[in-house]
Amino acid sequence: MTRFARLAPAGAGRTIVPQPRGRRFQLSAALSWPLVLRNSTRIAALVLGLAATGLMPSGARAEDKLALTLKDHVFIPAELTVPAGKAFSIEVTNEDATAEEFDSDDLHVEKVIAAKSSGTIHIKPLKPGSYKFDGEYHDATAKGVLIAK
Amino acid sequence: MLGTLIIVFREVIEAGLVVGIVLSVTRGLAGRMPWILGGIFLGVAGALLLAIFAGTLAAALEGIGQELFNAAVLTTAVLMLTWHNVWMARHGREIAAEIQTVGKDVARGSRSLAALAVVVGIAVLREGSEVVLFLYGVALSGHDTVAAQITGGFLGLALGAGLSAFTYLGLVAIPTRYLFAVTGMLITFLAAGMAAQAVAFLEQADVITLMTDTVWDTSWLLTDSSIAGRVLHTLIGYVDRPTGMEVVAYVAVLAAMTLISRAFAHRPTGSKLSATAAQ
Structure with missing residues (x-):
């Protein structure tokens, strides 16, 4: 919110209009971000897993x-x-x-x-x-x- | 009896601490108890099933079923904890200010509660199945000390429940303004430790073969299997001899959760707005 205030012209902080817009943006983000977040974590885990396993498939070594x-x-x-x-x-x-x-x-x-x-x-x-x-x-x-x- | 008590207590430390932390984290959220108790109940039911099918699970997936299962449930717990911290970063202040009461906020709160119920269920499930297997073994042994040993087992469980209560009371004694900052950190470290443990299981299953060298050895100071070692293992992910990949996973989750929570941090719009509007 501080960023909004800084970007807005002087005196804009007193009007209420820009605030609800910012707030609405946050609410929609709140609803959609957890999914993206969970997927991106999963993707990151997958990439990490693949990178880790790529070099040496398990069971390939004679033990x-x-x-x-x-x-x-x-x-x-x-x-x-x-x-x-x-x-x-x-x-x-x-x-x-x-x-x-x-x-x-x-x-x-x-x-x-x-x-x-x-x-x-x-x-x-x-x-x-x-x-x-x-x-x-x-x-x-x-x-x-x-x-x- | 004392031996049984100590073994059971050592197994339930993790679940006990997790329940205590979750109880304090959800303080102020309406309708939290059915979720937490539900998580415990499902965890116990799952633990019984897991104990019954321990052999089947271990033999599954070419003998690494048990390790993959553990890694999968730990990863799920990490995701749930991350989600909770993000949710908390956005709404913690409102809850602390006790302005969250009815309507949409409670509906959103229940989603966070569901995530935490899963975490509680997983903690109880993992440790619980080992307790079940151990106590079942004791009961089958047919020694004349069975009754005493089972008593010891239940005392160990009671101590675990006591640890939950102790953790909860200790945490809620923290002033409300700091409570969520502290529990947020606890959850972050809890998740990082779980991520490292998931990696350890994948290494054990020979799925992760990269950076498996031990980075340091502090077993001379504190071993993993001691009571203090177990407590620190749960709280901050302490491992006396971690591998490189475990450290990488730990640091990665720690950094990711801190950054994500910060990115989603609640910006104090409402209070400033009313202050400026009042002028």
Whole structure:
């Protein structure tokens, strides 16, 4: 509104006429902008997603797959070793009758594995070191460590 | 019992904070409670469904169904929060001045309420399904401590509800003139954190493969899994080891929401007009 006032000739601020016009413009904008806004956000997200995925389609890389089994709320094996600097995946098989959440702050992963089912977790290339993981619902027993060398 | 309590509480922190923030954000809007309670109710119903079909969802879309679902609902929440902030930028002053009562304004208010109800529903849905799966597992375990553990679970839920109340009371203690500026910022940070988390799920699904290197590591200071870490994760999107793309998404949403809200900011026409007209 301040812009209007500045552009208008001196004394125009006292007349009421320009004001309703400005206000009507805002109201129509209020009705139409949320849609444009939501679409543009979606488009931006899509562009970002495409840019991110364009270079490397998922599944195109050959990945080593490690097997990890959860039985009686214990991971078998409790220690996995992988080569550092190479992407890989872990197939977690949950043999228990209850679901478990595979959780690792170190690996930046959280994934629910339903009862009597399995799930694959993709891990990006790791620096050498050890990475802890656990089953969040039974973290007293379901513990393990992944070692990248 | 204490272990169960802590696990459940940790899971419901996010939903608890979101409900508390939404309650304070919608202060002064007529008819907000049916929307918020509706959002919670639908979130709980959805959480039960999600828990039942956890296996089906995880197996869907070549094994990345769960990650894509999480990324999708988080993105939806970000869009709803953005829309709400834009709406608030235009009408917050009127609400603060308590001049919004009847007619068209309430109709427009209900659209903003619908957006926030979706956000509440999503927060309850995501965390709730994990609570359901966990408590179901506890109930199935058949140990003689089941009753105590379930009690612990419900106490954890009660603590989550207490966190909502605490957040709400803390926020509404802020003087009305500043309340919406503060909640607007909270919502912006909430949305930025959710956007970063959506990216994390897409990285986990191997959909985003660019800039996935860890940018910094503050796990020595505060881990994601601690209670304080969870609270900060929800409030400002704290992650102890974020990837490059997560930081990009966080900053992008933060900047976009700030700029959009500013662009749509309510210009004080009415008061100036009456002041000049009175001369």
